[in-house]
Amino acid sequence: MSRGGETKVVGHSERKVDALALASGQPLFTDDVDVPGLLHAKVLWSPHAHARIVRIDASKARALPGVACVLTHEDVPRILKTTAGQGWPEPSPYDTPMLPDKVRYVGDRVAAVAAETREIAEQAVRLIEVEYEVLPALFDLRAADAPGAPVIHDEPDAKAIIPVPYWPERNVAAHVDMRIGDIDAAFDASDVVVDREVETQYGQHCPIEPHVTICRIDEYGRLHIRTSTQVPFHVRRIVAQACEVPVRRIRVVKPRIGGGFGAKQEVLEDLVAMLCLRTGRPVKLEYTRSEEFVSSRTRHPAVSRVKVGFGRDGTMKALYLRARTNTGAYGSHALTVVCNCGAKTLPLYHCENVGFDGDSVYTNLPVAGAYRGYGGTQAAFALEVAMDEAARALGKDPVDLRRALHIREGEGSPVFRALGEGQEGVEQKIGSCGLARCLDLGAEAIGWKDRESRRGSGRFRRGFGMCALMQGSSIPEIDMGSASMKMNDDGSFNLLVGATDLGTGSDTILAQIAAEAVGTTLDRMIVYSSDTDLTPFDVGAYASSTTYLSGEAVRKTALLVRGQVVEVAARMMRVEPADVDLPGDGTARAGGKSVTFEDVARHALYARDQFQIGAIGSAISHASPPPFSAHFAEVEVDTATGKVRVVKYVAAVDCGTAINPKLAEGQIEGAVANGIGYAMTEEMVFNDRGLCLNASFRHYRIPGTLDMPEMVTILVPTYEPTGPYGAKSVSEICINGPLPVLSNAIFDAVGVRLARAPFTAERVWRALSGKGFGT
Amino acid sequence: MTANIEVNGAPRALEVDPGETLLDALRAAGFKGVKRGCENGTCGSCVVLLDGVPHFSCLLLAAALDGRKVTTIEGLGTPDAPHPIMRAFAEEAGVQCGYCTPGMVLSAKALLDAGPRPTEAEVREAFDGHLCRCTGYVKQVQAVLRAAAELGNTGTGTGSGTGERTGGAR
Numbered sequence: 011m012s013r014g015g016e017t018k019v020v021g022h023s024e025r026k027v028d029a030l031a032l033a034s035g036q037p038l039f040t041d042d043v044d045v046p047g048l049l050h051a052k053v054l055w056s057p058h059a060h061a062r063i064v065r066i067d068a069s070k071a072r073a074l075p076g077v078a079c080v081l082t083h084e085d086v087p088r089i090l091k092t093t094a095g096q097g098w099p100e101p102s103p104y105d106t107p108m109l110p111d112k113v114r115y116v117g118d119r120v121a122a123v124a125a126e127t128r129e130i131a132e133q134a135v136r137l138i139e140v141e142y143e144v145l146p147a148l149f150d151l152r153a154a155d156a157p158g159a160p161v162i163h164d165e166p167d168a169k170a171i172i173p174v175p176y177w178p179e180r181n182v183a184a185h186v187d188m189r190i191g192d193i194d195a196a197f198d199a200s201d202v203v204v205d206r207e208v209e210t211q212y213g214q215h216c217p218i219e220p221h222v223t224i225c226r227i228d229e230y231g232r233l234h235i236r237t238s239t240q241v242p243f244h245v246r247r248i249v250a251q252a253c254e255v256p257v258r259r260i261r262v263v264k265p266r267i268g269g270g271f272g273a274k275q276e277v278l279e280d281l282v283a284m285l286c287l288r289t290g291r292p293v294k295l296e297y298t299r300s301e302e303f304v305s306s307r308t309r310h311p312a313v314s315r316v317k318v319g320f321g322r323d324g325t326m327k328a329l330y331l332r333a334r335t336n337t338g339a340y341g342s343h344a345l346t347v348v349c350n351c352g353a354k355t356l357p358l359y360h361c362e363n364v365g366f367d368g369d370s371v372y373t374n375l376p377v378a379g380a381y382r383g384y385g386g387t388q389a390a391f392a393l394e395v396a397m398d399e400a401a402r403a404l405g406k407d408p409v410d411l412r413r414a415l416h417i418r419e420g421e422g423s424p425v426f427r428a429l430g431e432g433q434e435g436v437e438q439k440i441g442s443c444g445l446a447r448c449l450d451l452g453a454e455a456i457g458w459k460d461r462e463s464r465r466g467s468g469r470f471r472r473g474f475g476m477c478a479l480m481q482g483s484s485i486p487e488i489d490m491g492s493a494s495m496k497m498n499d500d501g502s503f504n505l506l507v508g509a510t511d512l513g514t515g516s517d518t519i520l521a522q523i524a525a526e527a528v529g530t531t532l533d534r535m536i537v538y539s540s541d542t543d544l545t546p547f548d549v550g551a552y553a554s555s556t557t558y559l560s561g562e563a564v565r566k567t568a569l570l571v572r573g574q575v576v577e578v579a580a581r582m583m584r585v586e587p588a589d590v591d592l593p594g595d596g597t598a599r600a601g602g603k604s605v606t607f608e609d610v611a612r613h614a615l616y617a618r619d620q621f622q623i624g625a626i627g628s629a630i631s632h633a634s635p636p637p638f639s640a641h642f643a644e645v646e647v648d649t650a651t652g653k654v655r656v657v658k659y660v661a662a663v664d665c666g667t668a669i670n671p672k673l674a675e676g677q678i679e680g681a682v683a684n685g686i687g688y689a690m691t692e693e694m695v696f697n698d699r700g701l702c703l704n705a706s707f708r709h710y711r712i713p714g715t716l717d718m719p720e721m722v723t724i725l726v727p728t729y730e731p732t733g734p735y736g737a738k739s740v741s742e743i744c745i746n747g748p749l750p751v752l753s754n755a756i757f758d759a760v761g762v763r764l765a766r767a768p769f770t771a772e773r774v775w776r777a778l779s780g781k782g783f784g785t
Numbered sequence: 786m787t788a789n790i791e792v793n794g795a796p797r798a799l800e801v802d803p804g805e806t807l808l809d810a811l812r813a814a815g816f817k818g819v820k821r822g823c824e825n826g827t828c829g830s831c832v833v834l835l836d837g838v839p840h841f842s843c844l845l846l847a848a849a850l851d852g853r854k855v856t857t858i859e860g861l862g863t864p865d866a867p868h869p870i871m872r873a874f875a876e877e878a879g880v881q882c883g884y885c886t887p888g889m890v891l892s893a894k895a896l897l898d899a900g901p902r903p904t905e906a907e908v909r910e911a912f913d914g915h916l917c918r919c920t921g922y923v924k925q926v927q928a929v930l931r932a933a934a935e936l937g938n939t940g941t942g943t944g945s946g947t948g949e950r951t952g953g954a955r
Contacts, residue, residue: 023878025875025876025878026875026878026880028880028883029874029875029878029880029883030864030867030871030872030875031864032880032882032883032886033858033867033871033872033874033875033880033883033886033887033890034818034858034859034861034862034863034864034867034868034871034887035816035817035818035819035857035858035859035886035887036817036818036864037817037818038883039817039820039884041817041821042817044815215918216916216918217882217884217918218820218822218828218830218882218884218885218916218917218918219820219822219830219882219884220822266882266883267882268820268822268830268882268883268884268885269881269882269884269918269919271918296821298824299822299823299824299825299827299828512882513881513882513883513884513919514881514919515878515881672877672878672924673878675878675923675924676878676881676919676920676924679920679921679922679923679924680881680918680919680920680921682921683918683920683921683922684918706823706825706827707823707825707827707828707916708825708827712916712918714912714913714914714915714916714922715908715909715910715912715913715915715922715926716909716910716913718909718921718922718923721921721923723923
């Protein structure tokens with residue numbers, strides 16, 4: 011599979027470079043430093059879903075001993091921005107002030123306090139007097155643009171900053187549509203048409219480390235932001251914008267962070283930065299778990315409808331997707347998530363007539379943002395359930411139907427060109443596709459062929475489901491990653507990357523790529539990432555871009571460094587550079603001669619014609635090669651209670667070359683676990699006033715060890731010609747599987763369609779009632 | 786007030802408020818490996834061993850623990866001299882973001898101290914009460930089984946494998 015020849019570091023399950031430090035509890039995280047004179051910040055959150063602040067009086071809070079600063083909307087400039095940590099100019103609307111004069115959900119910011127202790131800050135928050143004019147609220151995404159609906163963003167200055175549809179007067183934060191071919195005629199000519207609507211719920215990322223930021227003014231008067239972010243460079247830019255501070259006066263450092271999954275692609279650092287600027291003192295803002303649920307960000311809930319038409323022979327004649335996503339109170343990632351509903355699903359199958367309509371609407375509920383899967387999760391549920399229903403209608407095996415229709419190596423899709431993220435897409439041909447093999451191996455692992463014999467007929471019924479998936483790798487023609495690298499006296503290298511390791515292991519993967527390319531071993535690579543003063547730019551950890559794009563930047567940089575090493579080694583050995591071989595063990599050889607990298611470094615630094623061996627390199631992407639995956643599950647449904655037990659889950663994944671197979675498996679297993687949680691239990695529940703009723707791990711159940719099925723992870727290697735050493739992405743794709751797979755498996759077991767997630771015992775039991783199972 | 790607690794084998798006179806949790810007291814005393822994830826005993830990232838038994842330190846008042854023995858992750862090993870469980874977590878890729886790891890390592894230690902050859906089901910039981918959002922728990926479970934084999938091989942532990950269940954932090 012490896013077209014680049016044998017690799018010595020890439021493709022090996024090297025130990026994560028930070029694993030032992032993390033496992034031994036070293037103080038690596040944002041809050042693990044003791045900062046003298048630290049102030050503690052607390053936020054007053056809105057108790058109303060929709061209300062104007064008529065009067066706000068913070069005098070009692072300010073008078074409380076130990077309070078250093080109180081900020082309300084009257085104290086900060088009104089600068090509308092987006093909190094979406096995206097590249098500039100952002101495709102998300104500028105609709106979010108630091109502190110609003112009109113609150114738009116229960117949990118919106120009203121005021122902020124910095125005080126000597128957390129307790130004093132909490133007390134001060136309670137002393138702030140606010141008079142609200144409560145407004146009618148909107149909670150139903152289906153009714154968001156109905157005549158007479160409350161207008162959530164009625165302020166005149168909210169706007170989109172790139173030319174995209176933005177209709178706040180109708181609560182439409184984003185719109186996208188696309189037509190390829192003639193779908194109406196193609197549906198008319200279809201023999202079998204399936205029309206399936208599904209609905210997905212409010213869910214939260216639940217990083218075990220909540221959002222935490224420590225700001226201080228450093229010894230040179232600059233704002234130093236130590237924060238749990240996926241996007242340090244976007245934090246710098248957006249805090250500069252919000253606080254009216256030049257970028258050059260801000261340094262953002264991301265230490266180790268305790269998970270992100272998209273939640274930390276959101277720039278919420280503006281408020282604590284302003285508290286720091288106003289007081290001149292260090293300030294920490296750390297979200298509680300309930301604040302993390304309600305006031306950070308969530309997945310966009312969605313209603314997704316897929317209509318798909320087939321000829322009797324199983325050819326797909328027409329494919330139509332209608333997605334309506336709920337962006338909540340502000341439009342963070344509104345456009346790009348809804349675009350991806352189509353972009354990450356519709357190219358998967360051969361079809362000449364494809365249509366897509368997408369809207370993202372405002373409601374008075376928590377703000378949705380980026381979340382692993384990013385639209386793909388919501389729409390893959392609809393598409394892959396529809397494919398299952400189509401297979402039944404056509405009398406075909408669901409695996410065979412997908413095998414016959416899926417996109418293959420060398421093929422393009424008109425959808426790639428028509429649909430990008432907030433702009434037109436980029437045409438691309440599939441450079442690698444292992445989906446056929448994923449289908450074969452996955453089916454074998456679950457025992458697909460003999461599933462009929464394992465159903466059972468009593469109270470407990472077994473069922474089997476499957477799906478096919480694609481995602482992308484980076485945002486083409488938009489994203490950029492870069493790296494710099496220098497050689498040290500002992501032949502080791504500092505590798506500096508803007509890329510952001512949020513627990514994924516990207517520091518390790520990038521170091522493996524660097525070591526491979528320069529010709530040394532992993533232990534000689536010292537990685538430092540995500541510091542806006544020291545590391546070169548990178549858009550950050552999102553869009554499944556780090557391995558593919560930042561990895562390519564690292565490879566290019568390391569090859570430049572390798573060239574310099576070869577030059578010096580050639581000079582030392584008195585041979586031509588073309589005759590120098592770097593076998594990958596930190597030596598350079600030519601004929602019978604040999605020098606070590608340490609010899610080379612010492613020569614370059616101390617001997618003659620000295621210079622620093624080092625380079626900086628950047629990469630942009632011209633394609634977003636999809637990883638592919640096939641998922642299979644076996645479930646057991648208790649027909650008396652509706653309880654569903656996931657017995658076994660198989661994910662076969664083509665991520666190109668797995669730079670580090672064990673870490674790639676970890677990404678797959680983690681994404682599947684998160685997806686199973688979203689499919690089976692996870693849902694933020696609101697009362698009729700928009701208050702979240704279950705903002706805790708006790709009442710919002712994410713999977714624990716005892717909830718997990720037997721998991722089988724299969725890596726199906728391919729070689730992606732545009733990726734570093736053949737790599738694509740792996741982090742997001744597998745979170746999209748459990749919704750359709752488990753819905754399909756439940757249908758297979760008991761013949762009822764769960765179209766609304768999560769598939770709780772109650773929902774399954776209600777669906778089963780009257781279907782003739784027991785009483 | 787003062788809480789006299791033995792932390793990782795060394796007596797400590799911790800100055801604490803009456804309402805201060807063990808989590809806050811330990812972090813204030815520099816034991817940053819004790820993590821804050823939920824503050825209501827649901828995520829397990831704050832787990833420490835109290836007299837050898839896993840406990841949520843966010844649910845304990847430090848002042849009530851006078852005379853007790855606490856083990857934090859710092860008491861088990863360092864990157865240069867890791868505990869075998871730490872090393873197994875690292876080798877098996879059981880560490881992703883690492884935020885939940887110290888608590889899980891400590892619960893694994895309690896499990897292995899009671900009987901060094903647990904079954905996979907016993908390991909899963911021992912991790913009930915720990916939430917990890919990065920992994921699917923596969924590799925942490927493998928790590929504990931690997932550590933158990935290594936520890937068993939070197940002769941530590943009591944060796945029965947049918948020891949009393951100690952899993953699940955409280």
